[in-house]
Amino acid sequence: MKKIIFLILLVVPLAVFSQQLKIVKGTINDSLAIKGEGGDAETFSLYLPSNFNMSQAWPVLFLFDMQGSSRAVLSMFSSAAEKEGYILASSNDLKDTLSLSQNVLIANRMLNTVYDMIPIHKERVYVGGIGDGGRFATLVPTFIKDIKGVLSCGAALANTEVLTRKNMFYFIGIAGRSDYNYRELQESKKVLDNLKFPNLLLFFEGGHQWAPVDETAIALRSFTLSEMAKGTVPRNDSLVNEYYQNSLIRANELLSNDKPLLAENVLDNATQVYNPFGDLDSLKTSKKILRRSKTYRSKKRLQENFFLKETLTKEDYGYYLEEDILTYNYNNLGWWNFQMSELDKMDKSGNEFEKRMASRLRGFLNALISDNLNIIATDKQVDLEALNFLYQLKTITEPKNPENYLKVISYSALVEDFGTGIFYLEELLKTGYDNIEELYGLENTALFRITPEFNAIVYKYLKNARYKSIEEQ
Structure with a gap:
């Protein structure tokens, strides 16, 4: 009976506000409907701290995920939000395949829906995200008014040109020291300092990932203390x-x-x-x-030395990648393979700064390749050969990602380069890939997948093949 009463206490305050809306405090409420023109089919997730009530105005952090994974995003921040007394909300409909204007409109409809539902403190409205979501969040204050702060995990400012002192916000960046955006965030701070934007950078030991709960709680506490300093909050x-x-x-x-x-x-x-x-x-x-202290001075000097080496290496990566794409330079894949083997050696280094640099360089290169893939794939005339080169390169830089091999196999079948297709098929199966249904349903492979060579390789690794070769019969 006590448990039933407790549940009613959690639900009733918002049930009174809307007869059709029942929201539980202290947990993530998913698939809530968005209101407003154009948002009929849109939904979002909402988190209310356990001590939430309708009699006071609350701070809110709108989190953006460019895959629309709102529940996953809120789960990463809910502990910090509970501790610091923040409301969280995130859309299920943001997509990196949509235009900036479309995503801004989706975000704005979510903001307005939350404003209509819940008493929000208008001086304590913040936006944030990780990676592309964090980068998108840095643009939102340019298009949506009254955003007081941005919390970006593992992403720097998307565009410094749109920043203006007439529309200032508090920027808090969080990143692991092995994150490929770590250096970029440091550069963003210099820009923000010059423009007199309030900002903080919180660093932790880790890579491109959600920050530990302690760091996100510190970020939210910093927003709160900033408003206390202004007198907005007692x-x-x-x-x-x-x-x-x-x-x-x-x-x-x-x-x-x-x-x-x-x-x-x-x-x-x-x-x-x-x-x-x-x-x-x-x-x-x-x-x-x-x-x-000697320890501090020594480590500071080492860090600066590896920062310089990292900068030079990134310049090399950028130069050679551009040249290789323009010339379809498959002959240079061996050079890229050597670069990855060098990074593998650094991963095992006893020098902490070298290990972090290796992680950042690998992340930087993969992000650079992905950016080029997106640019080429959205051209009016798609350069399939350039895409194929980049996917072959990604089998070197991301050898455990099956998508890259599948793309190469599909293209090789399209141009009837079955020798290349067989090579990448075997390389894929060596990684432990075993999705035989996906393999036999791969685009452009109708003729390729019935060849004896294709089926012999599949049988060799999976002990099963859809079409048996003569030798097996």
């Missing part, structure tokens, strides 16, 4: 002091774990966030001690 000394003390503790823990550069990042951010509230002497003293 000052809460308990929250302010907790942030200050936790920052000192985190910095000391990182330093004791031989991570002085991450400790510096924590202290720099704490100095900026805490500055409007009180005395900074302890933070300044900690930073001075840190920067005078």
Whole structure:
């Protein structure tokens, strides 16, 4: 009986607001209908913290995923939102295949739907996302008014040219030090600093991924403290002091774990966030001690050295990739294979900065190839040969992704280059791929898949083939 009463308490406050809408607090509510012209078939997910009520205005973070995976996105932020008292919402209909204007309209309809449903604090409206979703979020304040902040995970500013002091927002970027966007975020900070945009960068040990809950909670707390400093939100000394003390503790823990550069990042951010509230002497003293240490100076120097090497290598990647695409330079695939083997060696290096650089370079190259694939695929006259070259290259840079092999096999069958098709078929099966239905349903392979050579290779690895060769009979 107690459990039934508790569930009613969770649902009733919003059930009163809309007889047809029942939303549970403290969990993700999916497939909620979007209101507004053009949004009849659109849906979104919503998260309300457990202490939500309709009698006060709430901060909201609208999260964007360019595959429309709203539930997955909210699940990554729900713990931080629960802790910091934020509402979360995310559309199921954003797609990277849609135009920017179409995605902005979808996002705007979601925002307006949430505004109509729930009491939102209009000075505490934020947007965010990871990767392409984060990059899209940095553009939203240009098109939708009253966005006060952007939280971007693993993505830098999409376009610095559209930034203006007349439409400023608080930018918080989060990235792993092995993320290929790590360096780009650092460059974004320089631009934002020059334009006097408030901004923070939160770094953690990891790659291109959702940030740990602690980092996302710090980001939301930073938004809250920023509004306290402006007077938009009543000052809460308990929250302010907790942030200050936790920052000192985190910095000391990182330093004791031989991570002085991450400790510096924590202290720099704490100095900026805490500055409007009180005395900074302890933070300044900690930073001075840190920067005078031999460990800090040594690691800072090493990091800068590898940053330089990384920049030069990225320039090489960009130059050779452009040349290879223009000339369909299949002969240079061996050079690219060598580059990947060099990165594999760096992955095993005892030097932490070299290992991170290898991860960033691999991510950068794959992103660069994907960008070129998207550009070529959307041309009025699609260059199939260039696409084929890039997919062959991706079998080298992303050898565990079956899509790349399948694309090459399909194109090879289309141009009746069965020798190349057989080679990539075997390379695909060597990875452990076993989706025989997909293989025999592959586009353009109607003639290719009935050949004895095709079926012999399939039988060799899967012990099954749709068409048996003479030898097997």
